Amino acid sequence: MGMRTRVKFCGITRREDAIHAARLGADAIGLVFYPKSPRAVSPQQACQIVRGLPPFVTVVGLFVNAAARYLHQVLDRVPIDILQFHGEESPEECNRYGRPYVKAIRMAEGVDLLGLEQAYGSASALLLDTYQIGVAGGTGQVFDWSRVPEGLSKGIILAGGLTPENVAQAVMKVRPYAVDVSGGVEQNKGVKDAAKMAAFMRGVDSVN
Numbered sequence: 001m002g003m004r005t006r007v008k009f010c011g012i013t014r015r016e017d018a019i020h021a022a023r024l025g026a027d028a029i030g031l032v033f034y035p036k037s038p039r040a041v042s043p044q045q046a047c048q049i050v051r052g053l054p055p056f057v058t059v060v061g062l063f064v065n066a067a068a069r070y071l072h073q074v075l076d077r078v079p080i081d082i083l084q085f086h087g088e089e090s091p092e093e094c095n096r097y098g099r100p101y102v103k104a105i106r107m108a109e110g111v112d113l114l115g116l117e118q119a120y121g122s123a124s125a126l127l128l129d130t131y132q133i134g135v136a137g138g139t140g141q142v143f144d145w146s147r148v149p150e151g152l153s154k155g156i157i158l159a160g161g162l163t164p165e166n167v168a169q170a171v172m173k174v175r176p177y178a179v180d181v182s183g184g185v186e187q188n189k190g191v192k193d194a195a196k197m198a199a200f201m202r203g204v205d206s207v208n
């Protein structure tokens with residue numbers, strides 16, 4: 001039996017969704033600190049969401065080209081374990097906070113993942129997301145999974161349009177370290193659907 005694929009539920013805006021994620025055995029929850037996102041939370045909301053979360057559930061803070069000052073403000077207030085940079089942040093910017101981070105790569109045509117893996121050598125992992133012009137992420141669209149090259153040395157976090165229906169196939173095809181989902185387990189933007197979250201976990205478990 002291989003290693004169990006980790007699961008991150010991203011774009012959590014309600015405490016009950018965070019607790020449900022933990023009960024289902026999720027490895028991580030993601031909080032979006034990007035004001036233009038319909039799933040954005042303030043530092044104060046974030047603190048309320050993670051309060052009472054059981055231990056060993058990783059809290060991920062997602063940022064898109066955020067100002068360093070804002071990022072420091074969030075880090076001072078919210079117990080974030082790992083940063084997710086979802087914009088055009090350089091490796092130097094990602095390293096500036098002395099925290100572990102994952103770098104999201106949007107799968108535009110011709111993207112050189114092996115080169116990016118070297119450039120972001122200090123990243124804990126690369127997160128691969130669908131490319132859509134003018135959209136930073138959370139597109140709800142899949143990309144062509146066969147474009148993930150073999151020979152990457154770090155684990156891949158697979159994102160982009162994952163759903164309870166397609167996640168098993170995605171895991172079988174890509175064998176990622178983790179899967180990351182937002183829109184595919186929502187009833188409305190920012191509001192998770194408890195049944196879809198459970199079905200998503202079952203989909204992952206069916207492959208492991």
Ligand SMILES: O=C(O)c1ccccc1N[C@@H]1O[C@H](COP(=O)(O)O)[C@@H](O)[C@H]1O
Nearest residue numbers: 010037136137138140160161181182183
């Ligand atoms: O969720 C958002 O609104 C968002 C905004 C800006 C950057 C990233 C965002 N979300 C992340 O995008 C991927 C894929 O999401 P989806 O499953 O296709 O909805 C995931 O990492 C989200 O957390």
